[in-house]
Amino acid sequence: MRISILASGSSGNAILVSAGGTHLLVDAGISARRVAAGMRDVGIDPVLLDAVVVTHEHSDHVNGLGPVARRFGVPVYATSGTHAAVARRAGSIPETMFIEAGREFRVGEFSVHPFATSHDCVEPVGFSISDGVSRVAVATDLGVVGKAVRRHISEADCVVLEFNHDERMLAEGSYPWALKKRIMSNVGHLSNAAAAEEIAGLRDAPMSILVLAHLSDENNDPELALAAAREAIARAGRRDVTVHVSPQRSPLETIDVLASARRQKETIEEGVATSCTG
Ligand SMILES: [Zn+2]
Numbered sequence: 001m002r003i004s005i006l007a008s009g010s011s012g013n014a015i016l017v018s019a020g021g022t023h024l025l026v027d028a029g030i031s032a033r034r035v036a037a038g039m040r041d042v043g044i045d046p047v048l049l050d051a052v053v054v055t056h057e058h059s060d061h062v063n064g065l066g067p068v069a070r071r072f073g074v075p076v077y078a079t080s081g082t083h084a085a086v087a088r089r090a091g092s093i094p095e096t097m098f099i100e101a102g103r104e105f106r107v108g109e110f111s112v113h114p115f116a117t118s119h120d121c122v123e124p125v126g127f128s129i130s131d132g133v134s135r136v137a138v139a140t141d142l143g144v145v146g147k148a149v150r151r152h153i154s155e156a157d158c159v160v161l162e163f164n165h166d167e168r169m170l171a172e173g174s175y176p177w178a179l180k181k182r183i184m185s186n187v188g189h190l191s192n193a194a195a196a197e198e199i200a201g202l203r204d205a206p207m208s209i210l211v212l213a214h215l216s217d218e219n220n221d222p223e224l225a226l227a228a229a230r231e232a233i234a235r236a237g238r239r240d241v242t243v244h245v246s247p248q249r250s251p252l253e254t255i256d257v258l259a260s261a262r263r264q265k266e267t268i269e270e271g272v273a274t275s276c277t278g
Pocket residue numbers: 009010013058060061141214
């Protein structure tokens with residue numbers, strides 16, 4: 001399974017998940033042109049896109065939805081609440097597929113499990129996606145980590161988790177109070193500290209890759225997010241987790257989930273061998 005973060009953050013979100021010839025886009029918050037360019041950059045012909053799955057109706061997740069669906073002639077999978085909320089903006093969609101939190105569905109090689117998230121919109125979900133070999137969980141735009149989110153990140157080889165803001169930068173920053181309050185609320189966005197707390201709990205989880213996602217331009221610093229994640233990984237007693245930070249606009253290099261997991265395992269085994277003989 002390969003994962004390419006084409007864009008992440010309040011200026012647009014789109015994550016391409018590929019395996020065995022199936023190419024699935026999680027959110028289409030950037031233009032069809034940028035989706036096509038991003039796919040070409042990672043060596044995939046954009047005409048091969050199979051479907052778009054949508055987390056929720058905020059514009060940074062659906063800005064390019066209509067054009068992407070029409071240009072590539074692909075179905076759009078979303079909850080009925082999300083479909084209703086985007087219908088007018090997205091325009092005609094070639095194929096509208098209704099999904100429900102907790103009910104798994106298939107797209108080509110993938111089984112996709114939507115799970116409920118806590119966010120200020122109609123019917124938001126995150127996604128756990130498996131090709132039968134590896135599993136990725138995408139959880140961004142959430143005020144708190146609920147039970148379902150926790151379960152799905154604890155089962156994933158690759159965890160894409162929101163590290164939205166540094167609490168102090170947000171509190172001291174220039175946003176109006178009402179907006180600060182919204183971001184900090186249970187239906188807002190996950191802080192570095194809250195996300196790190198979840199990671200620290202993943203002692204025995206399969207996670208070998210952690211992608212820090214949906215970082216705020218205004219209220220976060222990639223170095224702070226990375227430091228929080230690294231500290232949490234150490235707290236979990238893990239030495240086998242690779243951390244990536246999603247840049248807001250330029251795509252993150254493609255992550256090969258299985259290869260990365262194998263590499264990590266080898267490194268650990270070599271490390272153990274060295275310490276035993278030394
Ligand atoms: Zn968002």
